[in-house]
Amino acid sequence: MDDKRVNGWERASVLAGLVLLVCGYWGPWVSHKTAGLVLLGYDLAEYVKFLAEYRAGTLAVWRGWFILPAGAITLALALCLFHPALRLRWYWRMVGAAAGVLTSLTLLPPAWYPALLWAPEFRLSTMVMLAGLAALVLAPAWRLLSWRWLILLAAAANALTAAGAVWAFLQVKPAVDRVYGAPAPWGWGWGVMAAGALLLAGAAVAAWSRRTRPYIMTD
Secondary structure: OOOOOHHHHHHHHHHHHHHHHHHHHHHHEOOOOHHHHOOOHHHHHHHHHOOOOHHHHHHHHHHHHHHHHHHHHHHHHHHHOOHHOOOOOOHHHHHHHHHHHHHHHHOOOOOHHHHHHOOOHHHHHHHHHHHHHHHHHHHHHHOOOOOHHHHHHHHHHHHHHHHHHHHHHHHHHHHHHHHHOOOOOOHHHHHHHHHHHHHHHHHHHHHHHHHOOOOOOOO
């Protein structure tokens, strides 16, 4: 099978994986009947800073794990959606590009101004945001590269960042429960994002298996 064209299962896995990644990052990781107490995936990088354990240095978790998924998701959208292997119409590509822009912009600091973007507290967020937006700007160029390398890069980036974010969330959850005064209901966002990363990983395995499968002669 040509590297410029994938089969239906692989195409569906990539598209479903991208949708789940975006929905999971934007979805609730901590649910609650009170809207103001719902924590979305992109909220956690800021929320963690205000936990007493984090401020005291007893909660050993890197905030960057909640930042990096935005860059990895935007990168995956940029690498995959414009490639001819997926055979998407232009308007679906534009929808994906818009999702990438919005996902990157979640990394802007609250009440931001230009000088704040390079403050030590927000420098990583700014760098990841700019890298994601740059990947989207260059998206038409990715179509010239090999599909199997692009899907491998997209899958690896999201597998790493999703795993890191879920691990960090599990470390933070007990501290969140103490703030809420009771075990906070689990949201669905973290699981959906992890499922999206797994689907991309499956698509990457399929792409490389398809390219490396030996030719067997038959009578």
